[in-house]
Amino acid sequence: MKKTILVLCLFFLATSALSVPVDPLPDHIGVYFDSGATITNFASTPNVPFTAYVIITNPTAADIWGAELSYTFVVPPGLENSFARLGNSLPFQAVDLGNSESQSQGDYIVGLASPLPQSSAVVFVTWELVLMDNFPMDIFIGPSVSQSIEDGLPAYSAGVAIVALGLPSGNVNASVATVNGGVSDVPEQGLPSPVVLEQCQPNPFNPRTTIKYSMASEGRVTLLVHDVSGHRVRVLVDGETVGPGAHEVVWNGLDSEGGPVASGVYFYRIEALGVSETRRMTLVR
Numbered sequence: 001m002k003k004t005i006l007v008l009c010l011f012f013l014a015t016s017a018l019s020v021p022v023d024p025l026p027d028h029i030g031v032y033f034d035s036g037a038t039i040t041n042f043a044s045t046p047n048v049p050f051t052a053y054v055i056i057t058n059p060t061a062a063d064i065w066g067a068e069l070s071y072t073f074v075v076p077p078g079l080e081n082s083f084a085r086l087g088n089s090l091p092f093q094a095v096d097l098g099n100s101e102s103q104s105q106g107d108y109i110v111g112l113a114s115p116l117p118q119s120s121a122v123v124f125v126t127w128e129l130v131l132m133d134n135f136p137m138d139i140f141i142g143p144s145v146s147q148s149i150e151d152g153l154p155a156y157s158a159g160v161a162i163v164a165l166g167l168p169s170g171n172v173n174a175s176v177a178t179v180n181g182g183v184s185d186v187p188e189q190g191l192p193s194p195v196v197l198e199q200c201q202p203n204p205f206n207p208r209t210t211i212k213y214s215m216a217s218e219g220r221v222t223l224l225v226h227d228v229s230g231h232r233v234r235v236l237v238d239g240e241t242v243g244p245g246a247h248e249v250v251w252n253g254l255d256s257e258g259g260p261v262a263s264g265v266y267f268y269r270i271e272a273l274g275v276s277e278t279r280r281m282t283l284v285r
Helices: none
Strands: 030-034 048-059 063-074 085-087 105-117 121-131 137-142 155-158 163-164 178-179 193-198 211-214 220-226 232-242 245-251 263-271 275-283
Touching: 030 063, 063 121, 085 178, 105 121, 155 232, 163 232, 193 263, 193 275, 211 220, 211 263, 220 245, 232 245, 232 263
Parallel strands: none
Antiparallel strands: 030 048, 048 121, 063 105, 063 137, 063 155, 085 121, 137 178, 155 163, 193 211, 211 245, 220 232, 220 263, 263 275
16 A cells, blocks of 8 residues: 555455445445355354455445455453464465464555456455354454554555545444354443534535534544445545544535536445444435
């Protein structure tokens, strides 16, 4: 990527799937138990290996030249030695400058000389896992130790551009996949999100609406508008450093070229402080 991946030299491997991913939002990454990105919970059998895939879903860029992300496997205390990652497969001849050999946690900083083609579900890493007993496990995805864009999210390289990746869980502190129900089926209470994205007002709207959000601390913010096909319509906040507190942005119903967009459903998405959150709005002209 900007720091490391664009200088790497590799051969090409493309992996794609025909099924519709479970997460319809653009530019997301998760862990799934099928290559079509539709299964996020798996019931394992003791001592029987199973496969998990790290998949980029609905990328907006035509080509993917690399990615950077971290992973963490969480099991109940005392059972760390009853879990094994038997396989760790990346695209053919991929160069990984991260620390992906660690069993329970690590990161990938991977570059490609030839890009992976666009698909609704692009498999980037394949794991072979095994649990020696019938216990739960949570899988987390987050930013790599060395980030090309410091927004607390994983990312992929689209040529010279670095694209942040949202998470199906909406937060790096929530698991993206579980085995045997996960370590805790009940979310922790009393832990406020560092970023709160409010429903825009008015909604439906014509021709403009106000989007409000709040930050627990200072951080880089990206606020995007996408259409229902996942195409980026407008960048409202482009990686700017924003202070703590309440903020608001007005979208006037225009695209990035200054032209009015058609009536319909749109999504607005914030990426900040390790959180990716999306809401829906409707433009009625």
